[in-house]
Amino acid sequence: MIVYDGVKTDFLKSCENDSIALEIEQNILSKMGRHTPKAEFRSWENSLNYMYKVLNDDEIPNDSGIAIEFNIPQTSKRVDFIISGYNDSQEPNMIIVELKQWDELKAVEGVDALVETYIGGAVRKMVHPSYQAWSYAQLIKDYNASVQDRRVKLHPCACMHNYVRQKDDPVDAEQYKDYLEDAPVFTKGHASDLRKFIKQSIVYGDKKDILYLVDHGKIRPSKSLQNSIASMLKGNKEFIMIDEQKVAYEEILRLSLMCQKDFKKRTIIVKGGPGTGKSVIAVNLLAELTLRDQMVQYVSKNSAPRQVYLQKLKGEMKKSSVDNMFKGSGTYTETGLNVAHTLLVDEAHRLNAKSGMFHNKGENQIKEIIHSAYCSVFFIDESQRVTMDDIGSVEEIEKWAREEESELSYLELQSQFRCNGSDGYLAWLDDVLDIRETANYDLEGIDYDIRILDSPMEVRNLVIEKNKSSNRARILAGYCWEWLKAEQNNTNYHDIKINDFEMSWNLGGGEPFAVSDTSVNEVGCIHTSQGLEFDYVGVIIGDDMRYENGKVVTDFTRRAKTDQSLKGIKKLYKEDPELANSKADEIIKNTYRTLLTRGMKGCYIYCTDKNMEDYLKKRLEMCHK
Template sequence: MQTEKPTHLLVYQSTVAQFLQDCDEIEISSLIHDRYVALTGGKVGPSEQASWKNSLSEMARVLRRSQLDETVGVGIELFAPQATSRVDFSLSGLGAEGDKKVILIELKQWSSVDVTEKDAIVRTVLGGGKQDVPHPSYQAWSYANLFEGFNEAVSCGDIKVVPCAFLHNYESTQREIIDQRYDVYLQKAPLFLKGDLEKFREFLREHLHGGDNGKVIHALIHAKIGASKALIEGLNHLLKENKEFVLIDQQKLVYEAVRATAKAAAPGKHRVIIVEGGPGTGKSLIAINLLVKLLHDNLAIRYVSKNSAPRHVYKSKLTKSTLRSRFDSLFCGPDSFHKVQSNTFDLLLVDEAHRLTEKSGAYGNLGENQVKELINAAKCTVFFIDEDQCVTFKDIGSKAQIRRWAQVKGAVVEEYELQSQFRCSGSDGYISWLDNILGIRSTANHFLDSKQYDFRIFDSPQELHEVIESKNIENKARVVAGYCWPWSSKNDISKMDIVIGNYQRQWNLSSNSSVWIVTPGSIDQVGCIHTCQGLEVEYVGVIVGPDLIVRDGQVVTAPEMRSSMDQSIRGYKTRVKTSPNATKALADKVIRNTYRTLMTRGLKGCYIYCTDDETRSYFKARLEGHGSASSKE
């Protein structure tokens, strides 16, 4: 059970008596700051230092009159297993039956929040503006789940973790934080507000009947790290029940090669793997299988994707639930890896690697380069990539970038290419025709035989949507569009977004856009590139907007026709003034790649409507039989 060195980082460890003495005699926040910097080498911003000062003084206030044994253990900034997340405050001791317990406490300085329609998400003021953030009870519960799933002392039952949250500035008259929509998480991790001090103390006394001189926390941070048996068995069972996760032919070969390399990687023997493949070749399929199977080998592993939609949808498919679950910790975005120490993970599976960006964070001001940071964070990093799916100005993921940073790390690079594609009815001819007709690259496929792949052109968006609805028998057909219309319904659900004559529809569900593509009922809405990339349906309907048109037989793009709310080409007007040729070329590539991506989401068929008449005629003229695959059912 024990290892020589701690498997978890812990910035501060003492007892209640020592913690209260430190609060009285020294500036406790300065002590935490110095220890954090010494332990991690990281930097701490003024806001976090202020948070330590305010929140720790409030915890001292709680503990002074708590009647807890003075030998109850105290931990501050406890790193969760296999994660960059930290538990603000923890207390350890013995329960009524002498059982070992650790209370995990999430501390917040918030004084107000707004509820949202998103599961376990609230909005509050952070960094000068309002942001969506996890509900504190969910956050505390998710940390407990990490310990239950990856800390052997907890997963085997030797230590029990108890989550809760304390919002010491939040008045009980502000009811939003305890809105009934958050009940499921409030029950899992009780929430205590500014006026709940005695209730909070009672909760602590209920769980900690005796002190331990910090021995339980010591055992926790020295316990072996690895996926619990229950987590592995649960995922394996779910994977076996999903036939769509079965690997075929070349997919199986690449999977086995990557699996062998990942298991052999070690510090000083770093590996970087590039798996290249077009739409439907099985990149995500391989990533999910590796995630599940390599948990067996106690590898510290994560599935990473820049776009939240793929990770949320694959998680929901594995768990058969669109709600957050105990599997959350296995799926993450790339924005936090600039804070991760070298070799923290054994394996990172980076799906949609072409979507990686240089900087991280909501304001694009954190870190140096996501490719570099993902390589640094793991002994083996696997990048699943399709350079033809770069769809925003910020996308920097490329094979050249990956090779460059792998060389800096001194890592051995392996490269594999998936060629057989199973989307679009397995028609490589359709992909080649699409590349040709969109002007992405010249191919010999000038005309499309719609007998090989069900491709149709409609003369009205209403007719297109009606036919796609008729195909939605098993919730596997959706309509998507280029981002040429503002998302007005995001803030006013009474408004329509996409208005073309009598056709009026809203963009994808604002409350749960990450799983829009698999949410029953979302057939009524229209999706965009951000909610469907990396995913597929059986039939896709694509509304081609005025940003891609045909003039005199040539496909041209019009970036100015994109909605101002679209982040894909944000800054176009400014950049085009200083670097017109390069900016126009990049915008042209983004728009063409966007429609290529949208038009390859359908496993069995793709139906399109073009807002521009000449463009619609151009597509019809490039079908064998000239219009034989048009709007006739």
């Protein structure tokens, strides 16, 4: 959908009459039913007046097409500005312009395509403008049949008209080189360079014909995208399915393909605890359904699993169309009905109601996901809800599926957690942590290396030793130590101090914690490890979970102030102490249960509370009698 379209003369006239921003505002209200915030309205006025200056050139055809706020089909993403026409060989071309109001930014070392800039009242990490423009162009190219069939050439760029570029500017840092080559950035004082960029590809006007073709193009994954993800998955041992994983995969595949044929909505709930291969199934389906001509995306609330599985697919490849297939759960607040064929929602227990930077967008992520796809697949473990905002439950999914008139199906994965496929360790943990009573008082017959250690240094030494063979061992901790933002990239600053033991929380920059070669020297938390698996983990249990008067107790007051997972608990405690303690107890115990089940072969535990240490040792001793 295009919010505003016209030819160049229409656009110039609207700018001269000071009506362009008003026309866009009215179109958004009539087409999308959305009111425009004042800040967005002002940004249109500023940016579009700059584009008026750029396009006010006789060599740019008067009948070239102009589109503003082009909503990329199957997404809630909008391209700021498009110019369409033909090159000197009469081939269809489109210039895609990402408009930015930024006047400063800082390069972020060690991560791909991220910068820091002041936006929304704070300094935040954002994608580099070149990456954003390139990814939008790639998304259109990969899924728009008209672009593929008519061989429309796309030329992305970014325009930062308030930004004064300096020598050795951070916007041009080495890590952004690949994206800048495909999508150059034009800054303040360089309107003539942007004009030249446009005129290289737009020689003859198209009277909006190319815009019409693209806007009405069918959704179809390109052959290059299909081949790309298929080749990434082929031979990748990380994603080989076994036993019940294959059975669940085939059933989800069958139901999703039925949606593609009969256009009926279906919602599939897949229950499975740690180590059941939920993510492996999701990634395999992502590849196979794309090969079946579907628009399909892997969705998660947490960025950690998205980053890790994407990197495992891409390997050493830096730039790939597959990037656009991994989405955050807040992506679907403005997408229309059934715009995607299939959405594969991993870690569905972590879904929130509201979305956005300030948790003020949308109504309910579960509703929005089901609404946006013919087939929605939710991989869920209700025992892994770990924040006050987590709403993911089977009941909640069922509620919204019924409202959206979506047929419900259920699958359940049994644990492949241990070598012998037993879920006894999980049941034992539930019993030990007083989460639920089980018959598992011991670990008889379970091949798992669990040790309760006397110091965090012992945990560290064991994990470092185990990590040497395959970089699959990590230290994790409960959120009982402050995570100072000012020191998040300082490896010499040690957030966690216990007697003579000192370590840093995992650093803010660099590769994802789960795959970085240096992460074994840092401590991960629930947010950087949930949804991921290691061979071995060391877990530091802090003072928020102790053993007192013969039972395991939790204490939310011992959580770090920087922890957002219990945000609002103090206010709730004043209103209803019993409810607050109950909620906090569930979240804290679920957090440790999740941390203690990240290691597939072993777990090494240290407790800051001596009574808790003695209790766990006693329970472990009972297993060997």
